[in-house]
Amino acid sequence: MLSASCHCGRIQIKVPAKSAFLIDCNCSICRRYGALWACYSLNQIEIIGHPEHSVAYLWGQQSIQTMHCAVCGCVTHWEALSTEPDRKMAVNARNFEAGVWIDVPIRHFDGADSWTYLD
Numbered sequence: 001m002l003s004a005s006c007h008c009g010r011i012q013i014k015v016p017a018k019s020a021f022l023i024d025c026n027c028s029i030c031r032r033y034g035a036l037w038a039c040y041s042l043n044q045i046e047i048i049g050h051p052e053h054s055v056a057y058l059w060g061q062q063s064i065q066t067m068h069c070a071v072c073g074c075v076t077h078w079e080a081l082s083t084e085p086d087r088k089m090a091v092n093a094r095n096f097e098a099g100v101w102i103d104v105p106i107r108h109f110d111g112a113d114s115w116t117y118l119d
């Protein structure tokens with residue numbers, strides 16, 4: 001089990017293991033946040049302090065909501081807004097301890113235009 005938190009600790013995230021790769025998305029919001037996303041199935045992630053300490057941000061087609069801590073402002077995760085049972089959620093890998101993801105490859109995702117992986 002891997003654990004992460006926002007800066008103030010009000011939001012804590014637990015995932016079962018490292019994801020196979022991290023996603024560096026170039027969409028207008030992800031590149032501004034500087035987030036690296038680790039994707040999981042919704043039922044694999046435990047989030048403590050959410051939703052009571054989270055604030056959602058919706059943009060564009062509103063297919064996902066990006067969550068950040070209402071106190072310290074750290075971007076913690078995004079949630080798919082679909083109701084499909086196999087929907088995904090991604091956590092911001094930058095909220096884990098330094099070095100946890102050092103050996104995990106980063107894939108570049110073109111969220112700004114083609115919605116495909118660039119590598």
